[in-house]
Amino acid sequence: MVNTSKKSERVPSAKMNSRVERSRHNVLTTAFELLSEGGVNGFTVDEVARRSGVAKTTIYRHWPTREALVIDACTRMIAEQETPDTGSLEGDITAILTEIAHLLPTANWSFVLPSIVDTAERNPEFAEIHSRIQRGHAAPLREALQRAIERGELSAHTDVSTIVAALMGPLFYRRWFSREPIDDQFVKAIIKRVLASL
Amino acid sequence: MVNTSKKSERVPSAKMNSRVERSRHNVLTTAFELLSEGGVNGFTVDEVARRSGVAKTTIYRHWPTREALVIDACTRMIAEQETPDTGSLEGDITAILTEIAHLLPTANWSFVLPSIVDTAERNPEFAEIHSRIQRGHAAPLREALQRAIERGELSAHTDVSTIVAALMGPLFYRRWFSREPIDDQFVKAIIKRVLASL
DNA sequence: ATGATACGATACGGTATCGTAGCGTTGTAT
DNA sequence: ATACAACGCTACGATACCGTATCGTATCAT
Known part of the structure; x- marks a missing residue:
């Protein structure tokens, strides 16, 4: 070939x-x-x-x-993140969010993303790219949640999108809006809150 | 004078x-x-x-x-938002977040903010402005939470910053990252989750 | 060796934008 | 009436950037 x-x-x-x-x-x-x-x-x-x-x-x-x-x-900046499989929902989520929390202050894409978001606000081409990047970031979480549903660990009626927002939102918020540090304690607190409400 | x-x-x-x-x-x-x-x-x-x-x-x-x-x-774009006082924490939070949820897709600042965030990433002057805008947005929530602590409705050891992130984060996430609609149902789901974990 | 392909260097036309200069005009105060 | 302050208009110089044209050079295939 x-x-x-x-x-x-x-x-x-x-x-x-x-x-x-x-x-x-x-x-x-x-x-x-x-x-x-x-x-x-x-x-x-x-x-x-x-x-x-x-x-x-x-x-x-x-x-x-x-x-x-x-x-x-x-x-090409879209990071293909691995989806861990620890067996439990909490384990998966912790692994995924901890990884993201460590990447947020350091990874190259975290410096460019605001720029893409801004451009995407008015440019359809970039809106498309932004959408792809976005899906890439959320994919591992969605997959982990989906598996938990299939295992019966979560109700089949669970609103996955809401949970993703509840988990990712606070991290992103700290990185780009409040600009506070994102330590493991914070990540755990967020996860604990979300899991407690399922 | x-x-x-x-x-x-x-x-x-x-x-x-x-x-x-x-x-x-x-x-x-x-x-x-x-x-x-x-x-x-x-x-x-x-x-x-x-x-x-x-x-x-x-x-x-x-x-x-x-x-x-x-x-x-x-x-001058910094919106001075009123802090409602409904008597209960849940009432205050609901009023505040509902207001923001309605502003996010329409208000002028929501179209400019990504641009400011992006610029702030490399320009100290804009970082300062961004910080002021940020504080302005979070102020009502912080105040409501503070009042709840003083009323004894919340523990004095409550980590206010984490709760603010848990509440605002998901909304901001939907506006600028996942670009999903932010309806009242979503707002209520977020509030319910956070309150349930206090 | 020879032709084809990719590359480098320089220069250029075109446009957008910042910030300023010169000069006349309009509004305001006394 | 007259002086002065703020404004408008036009034109510039300076710079940065896009995208192209031209021409010569290096690399590769056969």
Whole structure:
């Protein structure tokens, strides 16, 4: 399936691709970095060219427009989080939220997300990306809750969306609105509250 | 105290101020509008001048720089919310959150806030404004909780900050992250959960 | 070797925006 | 009436950015 040029196919070929891929990779890496520092609005193609060493011309040979590059970089920022399986709902939730709590102050995406949220407020393309990122973050929780329902640990009528909001909301709130620290004690307090009410 | 020019004081005077104030008011009104539409980044002095009818020159006679104007506009956006006093904690919380739930999808500040959050991530001046807005939003809740503690309805050791996050977080989460509707049923479910765990 | 493909460097046109200068006009005070 | 303060208009200079054009160079396939 890799089409290793048998006839006179003067096309892709592994080595050619590797050259292309190196450029794309360098550009995207720098794009990440720049996004983390300045958000969507602080992102300029010229700066990416300067930092990455890849000529602006080359960048425009791979991405038709600035926005396409930004979107590409944002898309690849979506963290695919693992869903743990500890056997109990409380165990799963604790593992998931603790992980997120540790990522919130450090992960690159946490610096870019406000920018995406802001842009998404008025730009459908970014609204779509934001939606995907969002689903990615909520997926492990939803899965854990779904499993708990299947195990009979939760009622089949449980409103999963509400619980997700009740669990994720407080963490996000602290990261971007109240800007208070998110320690394990806080995470436990939130989990305890939500579980107690099920 | 109003200095109505008695001698040869060719200065302030009421009418002069009214002319100045009219300009300032027109500019700020337009600035609000523009902020709501395009966020901090979509905000340009030229556009304010165009829409408000106030010459750009005049704008710069009142605000030294674009940023000063944006900050001024943001500052005045801080909604001073009333703290209801229904007598019971549940009543107060319900009133407060219901109000916020109704404002979140409609109020001007809800369209600008992501932009401020984003800017605040890298700009100390906006971090300060964001902090003030934040405190303003949380104040009624904190007050209601404080009163409940004084009434003995809550333990004196109650962690108010955690409860605020548990209540506000889910609402904010739905507005800017999951983008799900925030109906009264949802608000009640959140309140019920939190109150049940006190 | 030779042609094709990707890349780099430079320059450019076009646009948007900030902030200022010059100068005439309108409103206000005495 | 006259002086003064605030305003409006137009035009700038300066800068930053987008996206393209041009041309020469390096890498790869055959």
